[in-house]
Amino acid sequence: MKTLILMGSLLISTTAVQAEEKDKGFYYYGSIYGAGSTLCALVNDGKIEKDYASKFLSDVVKMFSDDQELDDVFPYIENAYEGITKETQCEGIYD
Numbered sequence: 001m002k003t004l005i006l007m008g009s010l011l012i013s014t015t016a017v018q019a020e021e022k023d024k025g026f027y028y029y030g031s032i033y034g035a036g037s038t039l040c041a042l043v044n045d046g047k048i049e050k051d052y053a054s055k056f057l058s059d060v061v062k063m064f065s066d067d068q069e070l071d072d073v074f075p076y077i078e079n080a081y082e083g084i085t086k087e088t089q090c091e092g093i094y095d
Contacts, residue, residue, distance in 0.1 A: 032084070033080040035057060036085070039053035053093055054095070057081070057084075
């Protein structure tokens, strides 16, 4: 019986760690996608220059890629960057 309880505890703790990593990935995905979308809206409204928006977002992604603590979630960051660059409202901004 003790073995069953121990195995159950290990399984639950492993699942919690996996969920935490996924949540962290979603956080960074949303951060990049949201920042990129906001920058696109500002460019489209004439509030900032296209070059500024493009450089700003690529610099943020580069900063995250250089951070070894984010290696586990960097695929989420890359997916967000690729996704926002393909959005219709951002066409031509992140070339």
